[in-house]
Amino acid sequence: MLKIENLHASINGSEILKGLSLEINAGEVHAIMGPNGAGKSTLASIIAGKEDYEISSGNISFDGKDLLELSIEDRAREGVFLAFQYPVEIPGVSNVNFLKTAINEIREHKGLAPLSAKDFLSLVKQKSALVDLDASLASRAVNEGFSGGEKKRNEIFQMAMLEPKLAVLDETDSGLDIDALRIVAGGVNALKSKENATLVITHYQRLLDYIVPDFVHVLYDGKIVKTGGKELALELEEKGYDWIKSAE
Amino acid sequence: MTGSLIDFCKQLEPTSLKLPEPLLQSAKDGVEFQQHFPSTRDEAWKYTRLGRVAALILTPVKINQSPERLPTSDTIDIVFEKETWQCNEPLDGLHLKFSGDLDADAWNACTLHGHVQHINALTAQGGVAIHVDANTILTKPIRIIHRLQGENTAVILHHQLVLGDQASAQLEVIFEGTSENSYANVLFDFFIGAGANLHTDMLQQIKGTHYGFHTQRIYQQKDSTVALQTLTANTHFTRNEIEVFSQEEGTHTQLYGAFIGRENNHIDNHTYVHHMAPNCTSDENYKGVLSDKATGVFNGKVKVYQDAQKINAYQSNKNILLSDQATINAKPELEIYADDVKCSHGSTTGQLDQHALFFLRARGISEAKATDMLIKGFMAEIAGAVKSSHIQEALHALLD
Numbered sequence: 001m002l003k004i005e006n007l008h009a010s011i012n013g014s015e016i017l018k019g020l021s022l023e024i025n026a027g028e029v030h031a032i033m034g035p036n037g038a039g040k041s042t043l044a045s046i047i048a049g050k051e052d053y054e055i056s057s058g059n060i061s062f063d064g065k066d067l068l069e070l071s072i073e074d075r076a077r078e079g080v081f082l083a084f085q086y087p088v089e090i091p092g093v094s095n096v097n098f099l100k101t102a103i104n105e106i107r108e109h110k111g112l113a114p115l116s117a118k119d120f121l122s123l124v125k126q127k128s129a130l131v132d133l134d135a136s137l138a139s140r141a142v143n144e145g146f147s148g149g150e151k152k153r154n155e156i157f158q159m160a161m162l163e164p165k166l167a168v169l170d171e172t173d174s175g176l177d178i179d180a181l182r183i184v185a186g187g188v189n190a191l192k193s194k195e196n197a198t199l200v201i202t203h204y205q206r207l208l209d210y211i212v213p214d215f216v217h218v219l220y221d222g223k224i225v226k227t228g229g230k231e232l233a234l235e236l237e238e239k240g241y242d243w244i245k246s247a248e
Numbered sequence: 249m250t251g252s253l254i255d256f257c258k259q260l261e262p263t264s265l266k267l268p269e270p271l272l273q274s275a276k277d278g279v280e281f282q283q284h285f286p287s288t289r290d291e292a293w294k295y296t297r298l299g300r301v302a303a304l305i306l307t308p309v310k311i312n313q314s315p316e317r318l319p320t321s322d323t324i325d326i327v328f329e330k331e332t333w334q335c336n337e338p339l340d341g342l343h344l345k346f347s348g349d350l351d352a353d354a355w356n357a358c359t360l361h362g363h364v365q366h367i368n369a370l371t372a373q374g375g376v377a378i379h380v381d382a383n384t385i386l387t388k389p390i391r392i393i394h395r396l397q398g399e400n401t402a403v404i405l406h407h408q409l410v411l412g413d414q415a416s417a418q419l420e421v422i423f424e425g426t427s428e429n430s431y432a433n434v435l436f437d438f439f440i441g442a443g444a445n446l447h448t449d450m451l452q453q454i455k456g457t458h459y460g461f462h463t464q465r466i467y468q469q470k471d472s473t474v475a476l477q478t479l480t481a482n483t484h485f486t487r488n489e490i491e492v493f494s495q496e497e498g499t500h501t502q503l504y505g506a507f508i509g510r511e512n513n514h515i516d517n518h519t520y521v522h523h524m525a526p527n528c529t530s531d532e533n534y535k536g537v538l539s540d541k542a543t544g545v546f547n548g549k550v551k552v553y554q555d556a557q558k559i560n561a562y563q564s565n566k567n568i569l570l571s572d573q574a575t576i577n578a579k580p581e582l583e584i585y586a587d588d589v590k591c592s593h594g595s596t597t598g599q600l601d602q603h604a605l606f607f608l609r610a611r612g613i614s615e616a617k618a619t620d621m622l623i624k625g626f627m628a629e630i631a632g633a634v635k636s637s638h639i640q641e642a643l644h645a646l647l648d
Contacts, residue, residue, distance in 0.1 A: 071615075076609070090607070109612070
């Protein structure tokens, strides 16, 4: 589904990704772990299409399409979803209105008719229950006055509404207490299918107790230096990133 | 040297209103003393050039004294179009008159300030006088529509609204149409009785090279409430001046504004709140969105007089510039002579929030639509304060 080959990317002249390769197939859950500054969030931003980065070489294909050639919105319409580490507050724009616009833009891209108001509302009801999001939050302005946990649950709610092929969760566990973590992970697991894939980016092994990965990659200094099964996460937790650094 | 104010007034007609002699004399003295239009060295006109206004060749539009009848509708309609004015049947407790028919006494409480008001005092050709009896709660909104048209016209009107004690009214004031090389100077006096409540929404949306000067003078008595929303959209040149005289205790004044400018539009909002009495509040919130080479001005002044203790005055101005060449000049001013007051003011200007734009696009929303959503969201506070559904729809259409 997603194939990244020898990706080099820099921002303001400093190189962050230095030849990253990664392949994700439908039905798989991948986790990327790594120390601060390794390039984890950069990778998430580049997949979503953030324009601040310069790609000097390498390529990313998504379902056979050249992802780097697509605009931010077209990537989303093709099925890429980024759950933000820091969800943005947008005063004056209601959550429901924003989601309705997003869903219908995606449907239009797929050649589908817009969702009726009735179908949309029943979808909101069904999907907000998945992450235990209060129905009143759905009608409020996007993330305005939401707690940290509510913001992250709102991200997963959006993911549930948009049904992406590839969900990239950028440090979704940061700032979550254990109850919120369970709810968020429960939502992600409920959305898992044979047709979609998940890329979990995290610092800590903790999240991976709830979202069990098929593959764990260690990102260090702009490259994936080690790949293994879920047991690799436990090993990392135990030995720390210095173990990887010294193995270099 | 800026253009001659004396010559500008000469091409207009003497006023058809019966203003008190001292008021007329003071306007005459003002013009003769000033001689010329103010230049940008004048603090009140620092960012608004009047050279093009002074050079306009104008034919004044004389308004017929008697109104034509409009059919009854859900609103009390008053329409100014060319030399006619039209209105429908008033309600109980509501009286409509040609402002030229009022006695001089009706204008006794007026104050005069600046050349725009001087021109109006000397050359106004009519207007509507709306009187609402004490204790009357109007069941229908009043809607005043100005349909501007033609070339080289000067539409100079002086309206009056007197709201009796404990009365309540909702007013919509609309300026629309297309007019080239034209001038409008429309002044509205609001006399708000004790305990009375006025809600006014104003929409200024005139196409063409039109120069619009809009003045609202609001005189508030004890415990009265006024909310005035001013929306200015895509007009070539607009200068709004709002003066509030909070004359007695317990008043509340809300001044909200939204201005949207593009191309070479110039939109200037000046507000001046005089807190002359204690225990009053005022709340100002102006938001601007400017694109292309549009320029905007916000100058909000609050003066708290010496005896006006326990004043709570809040003022905010926020602007979004959508192009590198758009300009905003924002100046909040506080002048405080009392020692027990709460006044705050703030102004911010920036570009569209790039993080929010990325977030919306990352959810599949096109850049153009995401931009519209953010601007609508930015204006939501102002739009939410508008009661007139007509003006609300117009605002939504503008932001789409």
